[in-house]
Amino acid sequence: MPLVAVLIATSTAGAEDALVSAVDAHLASHPDGLEAFSFDRTRYAGDLSSLPIGVFDSGIGGLTVLEALLTLDDFHNDTLTPGPDGRADFHDERFIYLGDQANMPYGNYAKAGRRDFLRELIFKDAIFLLGNRYREEGVIRHDKPPVKAIVIACNTATAYGLDDLRAAVNRWNLPVLVVGVVEAGARGVLETGHPGAIGVLATVGTCDSGVYPRTIQGTLGLAGRRVATITQQGSADLAAVIEGDPSRPATIAEQVAADVRCLVDSHRASQQGAEGNPLTTIVLGCTHFPLVEGEIDAAFAALREDPTLASCIAPVRHYVDPAQWTARQLFRELAAGKLRRRGEASPEARDRLFLSVAAPTSPAERLNADGSLRDAYKYSRQPGQFTEDTVVVPMTRRSLPESSRRLVSENLPTVWKRLDDR
DSSP: OOHHHHHHHTGGGOHHHHHHHHHHHHHHHOTTSOSTTOOOGGGSOSOOTTSOEEEEESSSTTHHHHHHHHHOOOBOTTTOOBSOOSSOTTTTOOEEEEEOGGGOOGGGTTTTTOHHHHHHHHHHHHHHHHSOOEEETTEEEOOOOOOSEEEEOOHHHHHHHHHHHHHHHHHTTOOOEEEEHHHHHHHHHHHHOOSSEEEEEEEHHHHHHTHHHHHHHHHHHHTTOOOOOEEEEEESSHHHHHTTOTTOOSOHHHHHHHHHHHHHHHHHHHHTTOOSOOEEEEEEESTTGGGGHHHHHHHHHHHHTSTTTGGGEEEEEEEEOHHHHHHHHHHHHHHHTTOOOOSOOOTTSOOEEEEEEEOTTOOGGGBOTTSOBOHHHHTTOOTTOOSOSEEEEEOBTTTSOHHHHHHHHHHOHHHHHHSBOO
16 A cells, blocks of 8 residues: 555554554564565564664764764673773674754754654664665665664654654564663753752754653752652754754854853743752753854853843753763673673674765755755655665765764764774
């Protein structure tokens, strides 16, 4: 049955069921995994511990999560007990990373009324990691290994897709772990345990979903902690500005200052003149934002010089980077599932990093001058179309935009070393 027909036939069950049905129908039509957005389930048999770990985000921001995974040393590798042992906890593991840069930022899809298309993008990201298909120099290749775990290194994708993907791996009978950054970030808020109010800086989509307040309050409640004061600020532009999107003219410092000011103003308004509950813990609820933590803290410090705002901002702010907590959670889950790789991988089994770009056959009216998709096209798409308007290609130092290349080389040195110099 054509996918559009599947969508129509299942419309009485609701849009979400229709999307799931469309994805499953596409997979059932291509069981060999040779077509776009499909994978071969027969590859998921036997011991999966030697397979790599998959990580995806809407762009390069998720590389902060990959950096955390590559550098974490919070456990003894042999005994699994807490505490550093001088050896990276994921030293023996290999990673597959996908940055869906062609479709970013994910945070704006829900606001544009394209929530189900966002969910479809999240399915496609996961299916890429499960499959073996990508393009290199215009040639379709099928030599990417499957993955034993999927890390959703995107706060918005976790908010709108974590439940979908966990249900899907169960429905597809895959022994694959799925870990999202929001749950881990909430655990970080609990374990850091600073008094005062909590601020969440995230994308518009993440904030609109309410996932951080809901997950943080639930995590604190289960631990017997009182209800927290939480103020959110969603930025429609900061992630794109960090990536150097030419359609966003503001500098990083300008955009950060505007977003931090909005967060502080919202917090002050919510307090209705009361004092004594300043913003103390700041959750960096978008994977791009840890790249500019210094600028964010400087913006808070500058605002605190204003006497009318000083009582709303703690003199020392504590930042929760969900990437660090995601790395810890993944280590524990791999250990519990006996999926940790033992023994160093061969040089051929190296990390492999990918990003999406506009399809080379894209009509000119869909594209900006730099070859990226126009927002007008990007946010007008409907789910159920499994044609390739974007394609996945290897991420190399040279394939990154200049601004992204600079950010990665200066802020994520371990990832930078793993990037192919082509």
